Amino acid sequence: MIKLALPKGRLLRKTASLLQKADWRLDEYHSDMGFYRPCSEKYTDVRIRVFHEKDIPIQIATGNYELGICCLDWIEELMAKHPRSGLVKVKDLMYGDGCLYIASALPMSGNAHRYSPVRIVGEYPNLAEAYALRNRFSRFSIFPLWGAAEVYPPENADMVLLSARSEDELAQAGMVPLSCELEFSAYLIANRDSLESKKLDKVINSLIEVLPEARDIKLAVKAGPDKVPLRASSSAGSRKDLVRLALPDGHQQPPTIEFLNKAGIRLDDYPSAMNNRRPEINIDGVLVKVIRPQDMPLQVANGNFDLAITGRDWLTEHLCQFPSSPVRELLDLQFSRVRLVAVVSRELAVEDTGGLSRYLSGNGSSLRVASEYVNLADRYARENHLGHYRIIPTWGATEAFLPDDADLLIENTETGRTIARHNLKIIDTLFVSTACLIGNKAVTYRSAKGKRIKSLVERMRQVVGDN
Amino acid sequence: MKPQRCKGMRDLLPAEMAVFRLIMGICRQCFLKWGYQEVRTPVIEYLHLFTSAGTLTPAMLGKVYSFLDWDGWSGERVVLRPDGTIPVARLYTENMEKQGLARLFYSANTFMFEEEGGRPRERWQSGAELIGSESGAADLELIALSLEILEKLGVEDVELRLSHAGIIKILVDKLGLNAGEVSESLAEIDRDSPLYEEILKPLLDLEGKSSGFLKKRRALLLESMPDIAICLDDFLQALELLDSLGFPYRVDIVSGAGFEYYTGMIFQLYQNGEKIGGGGRYDALITSMGGGNIPACGFALYCDRLLKLVKPDLLRSPESPAILVRPRQGSKESIKAAYGLAASLRGVGYIVEIDLGGRRKKKYRWVIKIRGKEALEVRDNTRSIKYEFASSADFLKLLEADSDD
Numbered sequence: 001m002i003k004l005a006l007p008k009g010r011l012l013r014k015t016a017s018l019l020q021k022a023d024w025r026l027d028e029y030h031s032d033m034g035f036y037r038p039c040s041e042k043y044t045d046v047r048i049r050v051f052h053e054k055d056i057p058i059q060i061a062t063g064n065y066e067l068g069i070c071c072l073d074w075i076e077e078l079m080a081k082h083p084r085s086g087l088v089k090v091k092d093l094m095y096g097d098g099c100l101y102i103a104s105a106l107p108m109s110g111n112a113h114r115y116s117p118v119r120i121v122g123e124y125p126n127l128a129e130a131y132a133l134r135n136r137f138s139r140f141s142i143f144p145l146w147g148a149a150e151v152y153p154p155e156n157a158d159m160v161l162l163s164a165r166s167e168d169e170l171a172q173a174g175m176v177p178l179s180c181e182l183e184f185s186a187y188l189i190a191n192r193d194s195l196e197s198k199k200l201d202k203v204i205n206s207l208i209e210v211l212p213e214a215r216d217i218k219l220a221v222k223a224g225p226d227k228v229p230l231r232a233s234s235s236a237g238s239r240k241d242l243v244r245l246a247l248p249d250g251h252q253q254p255p256t257i258e259f260l261n262k263a264g265i266r267l268d269d270y271p272s273a274m275n276n277r278r279p280e281i282n283i284d285g286v287l288v289k290v291i292r293p294q295d296m297p298l299q300v301a302n303g304n305f306d307l308a309i310t311g312r313d314w315l316t317e318h319l320c321q322f323p324s325s326p327v328r329e330l331l332d333l334q335f336s337r338v339r340l341v342a343v344v345s346r347e348l349a350v351e352d353t354g355g356l357s358r359y360l361s362g363n364g365s366s367l368r369v370a371s372e373y374v375n376l377a378d379r380y381a382r383e384n385h386l387g388h389y390r391i392i393p394t395w396g397a398t399e400a401f402l403p404d405d406a407d408l409l410i411e412n413t414e415t416g417r418t419i420a421r422h423n424l425k426i427i428d429t430l431f432v433s434t435a436c437l438i439g440n441k442a443v444t445y446r447s448a449k450g451k452r453i454k455s456l457v458e459r460m461r462q463v464v465g466d467n
Numbered sequence: 468m469k470p471q472r473c474k475g476m477r478d479l480l481p482a483e484m485a486v487f488r489l490i491m492g493i494c495r496q497c498f499l500k501w502g503y504q505e506v507r508t509p510v511i512e513y514l515h516l517f518t519s520a521g522t523l524t525p526a527m528l529g530k531v532y533s534f535l536d537w538d539g540w541s542g543e544r545v546v547l548r549p550d551g552t553i554p555v556a557r558l559y560t561e562n563m564e565k566q567g568l569a570r571l572f573y574s575a576n577t578f579m580f581e582e583e584g585g586r587p588r589e590r591w592q593s594g595a596e597l598i599g600s601e602s603g604a605a606d607l608e609l610i611a612l613s614l615e616i617l618e619k620l621g622v623e624d625v626e627l628r629l630s631h632a633g634i635i636k637i638l639v640d641k642l643g644l645n646a647g648e649v650s651e652s653l654a655e656i657d658r659d660s661p662l663y664e665e666i667l668k669p670l671l672d673l674e675g676k677s678s679g680f681l682k683k684r685r686a687l688l689l690e691s692m693p694d695i696a697i698c699l700d701d702f703l704q705a706l707e708l709l710d711s712l713g714f715p716y717r718v719d720i721v722s723g724a725g726f727e728y729y730t731g732m733i734f735q736l737y738q739n740g741e742k743i744g745g746g747g748r749y750d751a752l753i754t755s756m757g758g759g760n761i762p763a764c765g766f767a768l769y770c771d772r773l774l775k776l777v778k779p780d781l782l783r784s785p786e787s788p789a790i791l792v793r794p795r796q797g798s799k800e801s802i803k804a805a806y807g808l809a810a811s812l813r814g815v816g817y818i819v820e821i822d823l824g825g826r827r828k829k830k831y832r833w834v835i836k837i838r839g840k841e842a843l844e845v846r847d848n849t850r851s852i853k854y855e856f857a858s859s860a861d862f863l864k865l866l867e868a869d870s871d872d
Contacts, residue, residue: 133529301541
């Protein structure tokens with residue numbers, strides 16, 4: 001049995017076509033619609049699992065999976081922190097090209113940034129730290145992000161480490177590249193021990209044989225007609241008394257706009273069909289950016305944003321990591337209701353957390369807890385005395401980790417249907433999460449900006465009827 | 468499964484700990500006698516203390532234990548101290564700058580990740596910092612002090628290797644090397660290249676030579692590297708001072724690479740090919756952390772490596788023989804009497820344990836059974852004699868007579 005990890009998302013289509021060319025005859029690996037365990041008609045001894053691409057390097061490095069496909073950027077992000085992990089790059093697969101850039105919204109002069117604290121944001125915190133150390137920044141803060149890095153500078157970050165297909169693409173997002181840190185493409189990767197001891201050759205060769213002889217000439221990325229220039233005028237963004245409001249992207253958008261409309265707040269392009277992350281708002285002195293709800297509490301804690309609409313799940317996750325953070329829930333907005341739950345396989349003869357704890361003490365092995373909420377999961381395991389446990393951070397599709405790649409999940413669920421569909425069961429509910437307005441407790445309402453924040457909060461309070 | 472300590476971490480068992488304390492004790496005695504005052508800095512410091520240019524190299528920073536503290540939402544990282552000198556320089560800058568010259572010493576553990584589990588990730592060092600003097604006499608004092616400690620510890624065949632950070636820097640610039648891995652990059656330089664012939668070879672030729680040899684070579688070296696003059700003369704001066712005091716040394720220019728904060732002479736102590744300590748001058752460090760323009764130098768001895776070198780015969784056996792006191796089980800009165808007797812025996816300097824069972828009685832010099840309110844039955848394990856005493860006062864008389872023997 002050989003275990004192979006395949007990516008969801010950006011590499012799915014081209015990876016599927018590579019496997020098709022290699023005559024793997026997969027029954028399902030065509031869309032992101034939650035099919036996580038495709039089977040090959042030809043290679044029946046290969047067990048395939050579909051992961052979020054970012055989760056694949058760690059699965060290979062730890063030897064949980066023998067082979068995987070993902071882009072070099074995530075491989076290097078892992079290797080930056082764990083240079084001698086068990087991960088080996090086997091072959092450049094010559095698709096999924098891109099480049100990791102250090103960029104800013106404004107051209108930066110010379111070495112000026114080296115002597116003042118510099119805020120670097122991005123989805124690659126390890127590479128960002130390595131960059132800062134290599135360039136001898138004496139003071140810097142790295143803010144890890146779940147996404148939407150390009151919208152942060154210049155107001156909310158000085159530099160950003162982000163992937164793009166070309167400098168043109170960066171320019172369209174209003175970014176000035178400072179350096180190209182890494183050119184990447186998809187790679188076939190393997191666990192070192194497996195590569196040395198196991199017969200991976202057949203599988204590896206089946207993929208390598210169908211690769212083109214040489215790389216295609218890179219396509220010059222055309223200016224996408226449906227891209228809008230996203231750059232805000234820097235004079236507007238730097239106004240000190242501007243209230244910076246963060247709104248969620250993704251599936252939170254429809255209920256959020258519905259709620260804001262009830263409060264008499266109008267936005268001109270939200271949700272945006274063209275991925276505009278800077279919608280205009282009908283209130284003077286308020287700057288709106290659309291970012292990931294996961295990233296909001298940390299940003300509000302640091303004063304990069306004054307107000308944000310996120311979920312209580314992400315606020316609680318943040319406060320678990322930083323108990324003295326100044327971020328507070330200002331209003332419960334009462335929509336987007338989900339439960340945070342502890343989930344195990346239905347096969348496991350355990351009905352509640354106490355039962356899990358007893359099961360573990362009898363069993364003696366360590367517990368693998370997979371979650372997108374790393375700090376919540378850690379607190380849950382700690383407070384319930386789950387003994388020797390390990391947290392596996394995931395970037396989505398967590399339910400597919402059970403039962404092979406984890407023993408317990410900390411997940412959110414709206415209806416419980418996805419959990420049931422994956423043959424899992426809920427053994428505990430941690431708390432109920434709804435959308436909430438968050439702010440910084442350190443803000444005083446006396447300044448002009450403070451008054452503006454207060455009036456925004458009051459408008460929203462009237463909708464939820466909380467006095 | 469038995470519990471295990473973390474990879475790369477070390478336990479010190481009682482016998483090792485006794486040697487460890489001995490080393491720390493001798494270091495402490497010597498430091499105090501030379502007028503150094505002890506300080507202690509916290510295990511956790513801000514990472515930025517170590518990231519400024521001229522502190523630690525990026526390669527070393529890639530191995531520190533850094534993390535976000537519970538209040539680290541600003542992204543400001545903290546670190547388990549990877550080095551002993553920088554925190555003491557920070558302590559001086561923060562608290563003592565007004566006092567001018569300071570002689571400080573410390574014993575501290577430092578943390579640095581090592582990939583192979585066999586190499587220690589936590590290390591102990593005992594070090595001294597002489598802050599506020601730019602004189603070559605200060606460098607000399609540290610060398611003399613470090614050698615004195617090693618002699619007191621009974622470490623033999625100590626080799627003193629000398630280098631100069633200024634010369635290394637010029638070399639790095641000239642050859643376009645990676646400052647972090649000088650010795651590795653030097654090894655890779657093509658032996659046939661003109662750079663090697665002109666610059667590196669004359670310097671490498673100095674290895675193992677005396678100040679006299681260096682003096683003769685001065686003109687030749689200045690020809691290919693005119694900007695080396697200041698550093699070279701500084702280095703020469705230090706060597707001559709050492710000559711005058713009769714300290715044997717060997718010049719080894721490339722040996723001093725690694726710590727970026729050194730600016731002047733670097734000295735390293737080796738025993739049988741293993742580095743057991745070292746130090747040097749770091750005149751720019753305090754300025755770089757926002758303090759005044761204050762020159763300084765310092766050194767540290769690596770206690771983990773010394774553990775293997777210190778001869779056990781330096782370890783004196785406990786000053787007093789051990790005594791075991793055995794109350795009658797279940798008798799409150801007897802336990803009370805045992806505690807009273809133990810306290811008075813400890814008061815006159817004996818090591819006394821109350822019997823809890825489980826240890827071999829032969830291990831103690833004296834084993835005392837509490838018989839009644841006062842009466843004692845005493846066994847002298849050395850002479851294999853049993854005594855009966857009506858009161859503890861009689862036993863104390865015996866002890867007194869015994870210690871007079």
